[in-house]
Amino acid sequence: MAQASPLPLPKLLLLLLLPPHLGAAPQTVQVNVSSVARGLLGAEVRLPCHLVPGEVEVQVSQVTWLRHDQTGGSVSIAVFHPIHGAGFPSTGPGEERLAFVSQSQGLGSEFQDATLVLQDLRVEDEANYTCEFATFPGGNSKGTTWLRVLAEPKNHIEAHEVTLGPGSMTMATCVSSGGRPPARIYWSSPPAGQSNETRTAGLASDTFTVTSRLTLIPTAQMNEKEVICKVEHETLSEPALLSITLVVRYSPKVSISSHDEDWYVGREKASLSCDAQSNPKPTAYNWSTASGFLPPTALSDGPKLVIHPVDWSVNTTFICQVTNAVGTGWANRTIHVKETLSSKESREKLVGTVVAIVVGLIGLGSILYCVLTRRCPGQGRQNYSPNRQVYTSVACTTSLPRPTQNTTADDVNQNDRQALPQ
Numbered sequence: 395m396a397q398a399s400p401l402p403l404p405k406l407l408l409l410l411l412l413p414p415h416l417g418a419a420p421q422t423v424q425v426n427v428s429s430v431a432r433g434l435l436g437a438e439v440r441l442p443c444h445l446v447p448g449e450v451e452v453q454v455s456q457v458t459w460l461r462h463d464q465t466g467g468s469v470s471i472a473v474f475h476p477i478h479g480a481g482f483p484s485t486g487p488g489e490e491r492l493a494f495v496s497q498s499q500g501l502g503s504e505f506q507d508a509t510l511v512l513q514d515l516r517v518e519d520e521a522n523y524t525c526e527f528a529t530f531p532g533g534n535s536k537g538t539t540w541l542r543v544l545a546e547p548k549n550h551i552e553a554h555e556v557t558l559g560p561g562s563m564t565m566a567t568c569v570s571s572g573g574r575p576p577a578r579i580y581w582s583s584p585p586a587g588q589s590n591e592t593r594t595a596g597l598a599s600d601t602f603t604v605t606s607r608l609t610l611i612p613t614a615q616m617n618e619k620e621v622i623c624k625v626e627h628e629t630l631s632e633p634a635l636l637s638i639t640l641v642v643r644y645s646p647k648v649s650i651s652s653h654d655e656d657w658y659v660g661r662e663k664a665s666l667s668c669d670a671q672s673n674p675k676p677t678a679y680n681w682s683t684a685s686g687f688l689p690p691t692a693l694s695d696g697p698k699l700v701i702h703p704v705d706w707s708v709n710t711t712f713i714c715q716v717t718n719a720v721g722t723g724w725a726n727r728t729i730h731v732k733e734t735l736s737s738k739e740s741r742e743k744l745v746g747t748v749v750a751i752v753v754g755l756i757g758l759g760s761i762l763y764c765v766l767t768r769r770c771p772g773q774g775r776q777n778y779s780p781n782r783q784v785y786t787s788v789a790c791t792t793s794l795p796r797p798t799q800n801t802t803a804d805d806v807n808q809n810d811r812q813a814l815p816q
Contacts, residue, residue: 423452423529427537433515434629435545435574435598440495443525443537445506452529457508462522462538471523472510487512487519517543517574517600545601546629547573551636556612557720558644565616565640566608568623575628576602582622583608617642617673645721646672650714658732661704666727668697668714676716684711684726706731 424446433439445454459472461484471484472492482489491514496507508525520543526536547570556563570577573596581589591606608621618639625634651667670676681694689707693700697716701708709731715724 423448423527423532423535425525425527425535425537427525427539430540430542432542432544432628433512433519435515435517435543435601437515438511438513439515439541441510441512441523441525441539441541443508443510443539445508445527445529445535447506448532450532452532454505455528455530457505457528458526459508459510460524460526462524464521468524474505474508476505512541515543517598519543543574544629545572545574545596545598547571547577547604547625547627549577549623549625549634549636551623551638553638553641555641555643558612558614558642560611562609562611564607565610565612565642566621566623566638568606568608568625568636569603570625570627571603572596572598572601573604573627573629574598574601577604578626579604579606580624580626581606581608582624583610612642614642614644614647614671614673616640617644641673643673643720646670646676646716646718646723648714648716648723648725650712650725650727652727656732657704657708657729658734659705662702664701664704664708666699666701666712666714666729668699668716668725670697670716670723672716672718672720672723674719676718678717680715680717682713682715684713704731 426442426444426446428442431439431441441459443457443459454476456476457474458470460468461471462468469484471482471487472494473481473483474494475481480494482492491512493511493513495509495511496505508527510523510525512519520541522538522540524536524538526534528534549568549570551566551568553566554564556565566583568579568581570579576593579589579591581587587608587610589606589608591604594603594605595601596603606623608623610616618641620637620639623636623638625636627634647670649669651669653665657664668679668681670679676697679694679697681688681692681699683689688694688699689701689705689710691701691703691705691707693702697714699712699714708729711726711728713724713726715722
């Protein structure tokens with residue numbers, strides 16, 4: 395087996411004297427880009443591109459930005475050379491709308507930030523863009539970014555005034571106009587509602603207007619109810635919520651109420667109230683009876699009917715008719731007049747009378763007892779005891795003779811003598 399011939403001494407010495415990075419195999423450099431960049435129509439957007447430093451120092455020879463079209467072709471739109479500086483060979487977009495964020499740095503210096511700024515963003519700018527670094531001895535490295543052009547929509551909502559009816563009607567409309575891509579619209583509405591959505595071209599090129607109509611079968615209960623339109627779009631950090639109050643026109647719904655049911659002959663005053671729910675508000679109230687005319691003691695005052703006083707002519711059916719711009723509604727109420735008070739009031743008055751009579755009799759009895767016994771409440775009484783002697787003074791018509799002074803002296807002397815010793 396033949397042996398490999400040794401390298402000549404001069405070539406071996408030359409390899410040993412070379413710098414390590416020149417003697418080694420070239421290493422691939424890395425470029426850091428964003429996979430997707432988003433910009434608003436008419437605004438400014440940045441396409442980031444950075445050279446990632448490696449273990450081996452490299453020199454940047456040139457940076458190139460390429461724009462790819464839908465057919466697969468590409469065109470150079472921006473170039474940066476460490477010595478010659480920046481250049482923008484394309485016209486779409488051209489020099490008037492493109493710039494490197496680091497193109498103001500001195501020529502010949504290290505160039506690692508190739509971020510490209512695109513101003514006055516247009517719909518046709520939406521495409522794939524490739525940033526490519528040419529280095530020595532690391533070779534070429536590139537990364538691609540998809541630029542998305544967005545447009546923030548303008549949203550508004552409006553309510554449609556409808557009249558109560560049996561069929562479905564459009565009661566509210568929510569519009570999101572000029573959005574790119576098209577907005578998504580949802581409704582928070584009463585049950586049994588549905589939405590019909592249409593999409594048309596916006597005023598700006600390649601933008602969209604989305605219109606959603608809320609369709610419901612109107613009822614009186616829906617009037618003044620709130621519904622919410624929710625708009626979702628990529629440009630919004632959170633959904634836009636738009637609220638509106640529904641408007642349903644309907645004729646009056648009427649009822650008649652009374653403070654109580656105790657209508658009796660001779661009652662000083664009573665009244666009836668005509669309660670109406672409607673949209674728009676009532677314009678007229680008309681009171682009548684089943685016979686056609688109001689009783690002489692009844693006086694109408696808009697929604698209120700006052701009877702003063704109550705008599706047998708009020709024993710009838712009253713009718714209240716209410717009118718608004720949509721139509722007319724009515725209700726009736728039959729009043730039953732009684733000859734006397736209700737049993738409840740009669741019982742209350744009877745109990746009051748009985749209580750007054752009993753109190754009067756007790757008071758009268760107390761007075762008679764005082765007069766007859768002369769022992770009224772509050773006078774002092776003597777306590778009875780079986781061992782106590784009671785003396786009664788008796789008046790006499792005769793009087794004992796009053797003793798004279800001599801008689802008294804003789805008696806005393808006689809007593810004294812009886813006391814002397816024998």
